Amino acid sequence: MSVLVVGASGAVGGAVVAGLREHGVAVRATSRTPQKLVLPGEVQVFAADLNRPASFGAALDGVDRVFIYADLDEPEALSAAFVEAGVRHVVLLSSSSVTFPGASDDFNGSRFIRVERAIESSGVAHTFLRPGGFASNAARWSWGVRGDSAVPLPYPEAVQVPVHERDIADVAVVALTGDALIGKAPILTGPERLTLRQQVDTIAAVIGRPVEVIEQTEAESSTMLSQYVPDVWVRQIIKDWREAVGATPAVSHDYERITGKPPRTFRTWVEDHAELFR
Ligand SMILES: NC(=O)c1ccc[n+]([C@@H]2O[C@H](COP(=O)([O-])OP(=O)(O)OC[C@H]3O[C@@H](n4cnc5c(N)ncnc54)[C@H](OP(=O)(O)O)[C@@H]3O)[C@@H](O)[C@H]2O)c1
Incomplete structure (x- = not known):
């Protein structure tokens, strides 16, 4: 099994890489500027931008699961690229703001809702982490x-x-190493x-x-x-x-439950x- 962590330079993404390695999972990591990543040699590093789905190319070769941030403008195109590459499970760092009343009219909530909907519509199995x-x-x-x-x-x-951030990463690692959280959207x-x-x-x-x-x-x-x-x-x-x-x-108890x-x-x-x- 191989997992791609998009945004390995991030606080959550970096902790996800570390958590996956502790589980003995083969990890690939991306950044828009990969030269800034300081990672052990066995982690394969790629340059990729969520706003340029074509930039993922080889990074997705043989990858089962992907962790991504929601900082992107064309989630439909990105989701399609993941499906096309044979990714079977996407774990998205979303936000609890999607559950607030009026979220779809709110600047913050609406951008996460759009990414969640695009992933759902693509048909790929998913987990939405909602901190x-x-x-x-x-x-x-x-x-x-x-x-x-x-x-x-x-x-x-x-x-x-x-x-x-390490609690969010812990739940991402559970999601990326099994099927228990497929279709779930834990509030953290x-x-x-x-x-x-x-x-x-x-x-x-x-x-x-x-x-x-x-x-x-x-x-x-x-x-x-x-x-x-x-x-x-x-x-x-x-x-x-x-x-x-x-x-x-x-106060959510999802972290402890998971x-x-x-x-x-x-x-x-x-x-x-x-x-x-x-
Ligand atoms: N702050 C809050 O209270 C809060 C609450 C709920 C949700 N969130 C969400 O959590 C995220 C922040 O998490 P964090 O603290 O781990 O962030 P962080 O340390 O600032 O790292 C952000 C990561 O996102 C990656 N990234 C951003 N845009 C990208 C793009 N276009 N293509 C590829 N990678 C991209 C960056 O990768 P490179 O720069 O290396 O390419 C970086 O690794 C944001 O999405 C935010 O909306 C935050």
């Missing part, structure tokens, strides 16, 4: 923590259930609801020094985020925070990435 907000979104605070020991936020009381969250302020406090506890939350207006936050993130995402991030104040987002292990905590994510904040 909520990633713990790694807190990496955006690293410069403020390192610089001023402060994190500016417009909605510090926004509630999230941050999920560790962390184990606990945390406000943004509690997440900042967790970072402070792990690095062993105080980190202040500085309250911003939406306009101030928007100006700040625009330096790093495209405008459409800035609007989405602020809207998500605004709507999450006082919310009680669902892997038999408790999900990793936000604190574990901070400990795993403490160098970002020190």
